[in-house]
Amino acid sequence: MDLVYNLLVVLHLLGWAIVLGGTLVNLRTPKIATGVLHGILTALVTGILIVGIASAGLAGHDPNTTKIAVKLVVALVVATLVILGVRKPSRVTTGYLGAIAGLTALNVAIAVLWR
Template sequence: MEALRLILLYVHLIGFALLLGGSIAQFVSGRLRINAAMLWGSVIGLLTGIGLSAPLRDGDEPAPAKLVTKLVLALLIFVMVFFSRKRESVNRGHFLAIIGLTLVNAAVAVFWR
């Protein structure tokens, strides 16, 4: 089971890299639009996060409050990305919220023990 958990964690980190990298690339380019990397990163992050929340370890599961917090953040990010994917341009505040929520989600994963 540990191998499965590590594979899920690896794919989860790839999803995070796609989401954050895609959004930073769009932000730096000046054209605030949802790209494929952001969409796939949000989908991968959400699905692998749900998989990682399964009790795959021996008594070392994260706190339920942490899991719920990360799930809510991941759902917010996914909804913001998914429903804005076909727009020609996205509001600056909306786009910055996607980046901010992505960074907050990573911070919750790292700092909440």
């Protein structure tokens, strides 16, 4: 089960990398790249699976539920912004993309720095 857990962590990180990269690439011509939607959905699903496996004691360590709750809220805000931006591209501005990129960086920072 450790292998599955570690593969999910890799997919989770790749999902966030797609969100950040796709957002930063389109800052000059504000639009949401198709990959950004897929990236955030990948990050959300794999994150939930990672926490489920860790909480069940099958692999990893016992998760900090407060940290996970904060990360989930940030991820849901990013997902909402991405979905709304895909549905109505006219609302996407440089600031809108900056918010997505900033919240993505915040989520990564919480994962790494919060002990």
